[in-house]
Amino acid sequence: MKNFSGTPGTFLGMILRIAQFSFAAGSIASIATTPSFFNFTAFCYLIASMALQIIWSFALALLDAYALVRKKVLLNPVLISLFVVGDWVTATLSLAAASASAGITVLYFHDMGNCNFGEECQKYQISVAFAFMSWISISISSLIMLWLLAAG
Template identity: 30%
Template sequence: MPGTRSDLALRVVQFVSATLAVIAMTRADDFSDASAFSFLVAACSLQTLWSFMLAVLDIVVMVSHYPLLVDHLVASKVIFGDVRLHFDPRNCLPWFPQITGMLTFCSSTASCGMVVYLHYDIETCATEHCTQFQNATKMAFISVAAVVPSLIINYISL
């Protein structure tokens, strides 16, 4: 539920793990050689910004005691920002898609495939930065794992 300690904790986990994924990936010199790794950096950067903004929103709601769920339009933007596109029913203008959870999941699986390819098929982990790539992929999956309960809790609260 937005504005609660549990939602804030999930947002902090999303923010920290996505930030650590970006840091771990960009520390490798050759991460841009594979488009999956570049996609992971872009998606986790977006996830970092989105989670930070929502964590700040949760803190503001907790401090001000403003009932966020009264305004269903704001709550629906938080929920649909995690997963899918939302259309405003009042004027039928499409809102910009905020699909951070899905982007992070897709980039995580693509990076996981690339890590497996580097590790088992090419066997170049001695010269590549496989440990950093693996850690970045793990952190991205942790960020996705924190998006799912947040989505379910926020969706039920609508």
């Protein structure tokens, strides 16, 4: 397997993982501090999905850091297959959760005029924005992983 920038065990790969779990943590922090998020199924799903994203990306960031420090190469086909499946599952769940929450945020902000929940509305928007940023970084990782696996 060819080793290019962004693959597991490289500096860019680790930066992408750190971006993923940081944005996901920002998203949870923003929405979990609103008093009424539990009334919305989509927001609960967003929290669950972002929590999964944090666990997955944090574990892979640690693995990347370990590989960088010990100068190990992580390009084992079985390991990469596992990363591909995990990345695609979390990326799909993150996009779905971010879009569902964005749909509700737009419904309250745009379709029903001004949002009646006061400061909470801004927090919903910030959380959705963070979730989309997390999705962008995980989708870059997913594409790199699939490319690496397919290119052999």
